[in-house]
Amino acid sequence: MNLTVNEIYKSFGEKNVLKGISLSAQSGKALGILGRNGAGKTTLIRIIMQVFGADAGAVLLDGKPLNPEIVKIGYLPEERGLYPKQKIMNQLLYFAELKGIDKKTAKMTAEKYLSELQMEQYKNARLDTLSKGNQQKIQLIASLISNPDIIILDEPFSGLDPVNAGMLKNVVKELIKEGKMVLFSSHQMNYIEEFCDDIIILNGGRAVLSGSIKRIKRSYARNIIEILTEHNEKALSVFESACPSFVKNAEILDGKLTVTLFDENKKSDLIKFVADNIPDVDGINVKEPTLAEIFIHYTEGCV
Amino acid sequence: MKQFVKVFRFEFLNIIKSKPFIFLTILLLFCSTVALFFPRFSNGAKPPEIGDGSPQKIAVCDKTGKLAEYIKENMDSYEITICDENTAETLLTEKKVDASVIITSPLTYTYSVKDMGMYDTTPDIINELLQIKYRTIKLSEFGLTEEQITEIQSSVAVPEYKIVGNDQAQSFLYTYILLFMLYISVIAYGQMIAQSVATEKSSRAMELLITSAKPESLIFGKVLGTGCAGISQMVTVLLWSVICYKINAPFWKENFFVTSIFDMPLKLVCYTAVLFVLGFFIYAFLYGSLGSLASKMEDIGPLTGPLTMIMAGTFMVPIICISSGNVDTAVMKILSFIPFCSPMAMFARIAMSTVPPIQIAISIIILIASDIGIGYIAVLIYKRGILMYGKPPKLLQVLKQLKK
Numbered sequence: 159m160n161l162t163v164n165e166i167y168k169s170f171g172e173k174n175v176l177k178g179i180s181l182s183a184q185s186g187k188a189l190g191i192l193g194r195n196g197a198g199k200t201t202l203i204r205i206i207m208q209v210f211g212a213d214a215g216a217v218l219l220d221g222k223p224l225n226p227e228i229v230k231i232g233y234l235p236e237e238r239g240l241y242p243k244q245k246i247m248n249q250l251l252y253f254a255e256l257k258g259i260d261k262k263t264a265k266m267t268a269e270k271y272l273s274e275l276q277m278e279q280y281k282n283a284r285l286d287t288l289s290k291g292n293q294q295k296i297q298l299i300a301s302l303i304s305n306p307d308i309i310i311l312d313e314p315f316s317g318l319d320p321v322n323a324g325m326l327k328n329v330v331k332e333l334i335k336e337g338k339m340v341l342f343s344s345h346q347m348n349y350i351e352e353f354c355d356d357i358i359i360l361n362g363g364r365a366v367l368s369g370s371i372k373r374i375k376r377s378y379a380r381n382i383i384e385i386l387t388e389h390n391e392k393a394l395s396v397f398e399s400a401c402p403s404f405v406k407n408a409e410i411l412d413g414k415l416t417v418t419l420f421d422e423n424k425k426s427d428l429i430k431f432v433a434d435n436i437p438d439v440d441g442i443n444v445k446e447p448t449l450a451e452i453f454i455h456y457t458e459g460c461v
Numbered sequence: 462m463k464q465f466v467k468v469f470r471f472e473f474l475n476i477i478k479s480k481p482f483i484f485l486t487i488l489l490l491f492c493s494t495v496a497l498f499f500p501r502f503s504n505g506a507k508p509p510e511i512g513d514g515s516p517q518k519i520a521v522c523d524k525t526g527k528l529a530e531y532i533k534e535n536m537d538s539y540e541i542t543i544c545d546e547n548t549a550e551t552l553l554t555e556k557k558v559d560a561s562v563i564i565t566s567p568l569t570y571t572y573s574v575k576d577m578g579m580y581d582t583t584p585d586i587i588n589e590l591l592q593i594k595y596r597t598i599k600l601s602e603f604g605l606t607e608e609q610i611t612e613i614q615s616s617v618a619v620p621e622y623k624i625v626g627n628d629q630a631q632s633f634l635y636t637y638i639l640l641f642m643l644y645i646s647v648i649a650y651g652q653m654i655a656q657s658v659a660t661e662k663s664s665r666a667m668e669l670l671i672t673s674a675k676p677e678s679l680i681f682g683k684v685l686g687t688g689c690a691g692i693s694q695m696v697t698v699l700l701w702s703v704i705c706y707k708i709n710a711p712f713w714k715e716n717f718f719v720t721s722i723f724d725m726p727l728k729l730v731c732y733t734a735v736l737f738v739l740g741f742f743i744y745a746f747l748y749g750s751l752g753s754l755a756s757k758m759e760d761i762g763p764l765t766g767p768l769t770m771i772m773a774g775t776f777m778v779p780i781i782c783i784s785s786g787n788v789d790t791a792v793m794k795i796l797s798f799i800p801f802c803s804p805m806a807m808f809a810r811i812a813m814s815t816v817p818p819i820q821i822a823i824s825i826i827i828l829i830a831s832d833i834g835i836g837y838i839a840v841l842i843y844k845r846g847i848l849m850y851g852k853p854p855k856l857l858q859v860l861k862q863l864k865k
């Protein structure tokens with residue numbers, strides 16, 4: 159399946175929240191939706207889920223308008239929300255039934271995930287008796303209870319300890335492997351890099367960047383090289399005493415010897431120079447921008 | 462429709478399974494049982510006898526000098542002390558007598574008592590005695606014989622009542638009780654609906670609900686589910702009371718107040734049910750939509766306050782009118798066609814006077830139309846309200862938005 163969002167516009171009163179957003183996502187892949195607080199992520203998600211309509215634009219699934227009554231969408235909202243005073247199993251079944259899933263199937267799905275996330279013993283407990291991490295697991299189950307084809311996860315791992323986060327990560331990875339389409343929104347860039355091939359960055363209601371993470375990173379200049387060695391000072395002194403003509407600058411940054419070239423095509427020359435002059439080298443690589451740096455680069459300034 | 466049924470069932474079961482609801486229902490059943498079985502174990506339930514609460518010891522001071530003995534002879538069930546004015550006062554303040562009577566002329570006297578009992582008939586007896594004495598003296602002055610005088614004095618009118626419409630004295634009590642029940646149930650269940658919506662918002666369960674179901678299903682399911690839970694509670698308690706009454710009917714037959722409630726005409730019961738249900742849901746929808754504007758539980762008070770005030774107003778007018786015995790005033794006639802007030806006003810009119818069937822029909826049709834209209838408006842408010850967080854909007858802003 160292929161989800162396409164075409165030129166979505168949305169305003170609330172005077173405030174233009176979305177100004178022509180387009181994106182596309184495929185089954186079996188995760189798309190990272192990034193943006194600062196207030197960038198319009200939740201509004202976009204709600205339009206995809208058809209909580210309300212867009213002023214202009216379309217949400218298409220395989221070329222046809224998306225109908226959430228036929229194609230199930232699972233949603234884990236950033237603002238966690240379930241009934242605090244209800245028994246876990248009760249409310250999971252209720253949410254499944256609202257989506258048109260019969261009770262028996264829903265119960266099987268619920269039990270499968272409860273055991274997978276080691277929550278079986280709580281199925282008749284009230285939600286508010288659970289720890290935050292466990293509530294989060296229930297929230298994830300609630301979003302998966304209808305066995306959706308499209309899954310929207312908004313900050314699924316915030317506030318979890320590493321063991322619980324690992325458990326949830328496995329579930330999400332499994333879903334992607336099963337061929338589900340995952341839309342993933344988070345401010346924790348490491349998770350985005352772990353799950354998503356593609357990202358879209360929203361800022362001020364516009365998509366300021368979209369595409370594959372790999373390609374985006376490669377699109378940055380590749381003339382900054384990190385040389386990994388135990389003897390940074392000694393290596394730096396080599397560059398200082400006999401600096402080759404293609405090297406613009408050499409310095410120690412964040413504990414790494416970082417060399418800037420005039421021309422990124424001179425990387426082989428640098429490797430040769432290093433091999434000849436610096437005896438103890440662990441590795442040489444192009445310094446790529448991190449996702450966080452890219453994010454800040456594109457979203458600094460106005461939201 | 463399917464979603465509506467799911468929401469309805471979820472909300473309905475939630476309420477009837479909740480501990481406060483079960484507790485309240487049991488409490489009400491218990492109270493009605495105890496109250497209605499009471500006379501079986503306490504030798505019937507006679508209403509207070511006329512004359513109960515009258516003083517037993519009376520000091521009489523007669524300034525005319527001719528009436529004291531006459532009073533004493535004719536009030537032999539009382540313990541009468543004849544004395545002068547000062548002694549009478551002293552006896553009363555020292556609580557040696559219950560009341561004092563100071564006769565100042567053949568037809569005037571002062572009746573002093575510490576607390577006037579509700580059923581104290583002593584002054585009536587004295588009035589009667591003084592009047593008879595006065596007339597006897599006057600009539601004998603005109604030359605009538607003693608026999609003629611006795612005949613005149615003892616003749617009384619014997620009326621026979623035939624009531625074509627409603628007996629207001631009989632219908633007053635149940636009208637009052639039913640109006641009160643509607644008022645209480647609307648406020649209690651209305652608030653419950655508003656709170657329930659606000660809880661879904663504040664716990665953010667709404668985030669999942671709105672992405673799982675249509676808002677129409679959500680609000681209709683909630684309002685009707687909660688409403689039906691409330692109505693089923695009232696019906697249970699009322700049916701149980703009727704059963705208890707029937708079991709104990711022989712013990713109640715002398716108590717006019719209670720029999721008047723349970724012998725309510727069946728036609729009126731039906732009208733009551735229809736008007737109450739229709740009226741109930743007008744308010745329930747509004748409470749539900751107002752609840753959707755709240756982000757926190759604290760917002761509910763100010764949001765639903767005005768509605769509760771309207772409700773109190775529409776309750777007070779019929780209550781005042783039925784208390785004054787004047788149900789068919791122009792105000793009541795107008796109110797019985799205005800949807801917010803008509804359930805109470807029309808019910809009071811049907812119960813306590815005679816209303817042309819066409820008027821009842823019109824009132825019910827207006828109510829049904831308003832239920833649909835207000836249900837529709839409630840959905841519009843709810844749709845916007847559930848996505849709004851932060852300070853609740855002013856009612857004016859909401860209405861402006863609805864216009865768009």
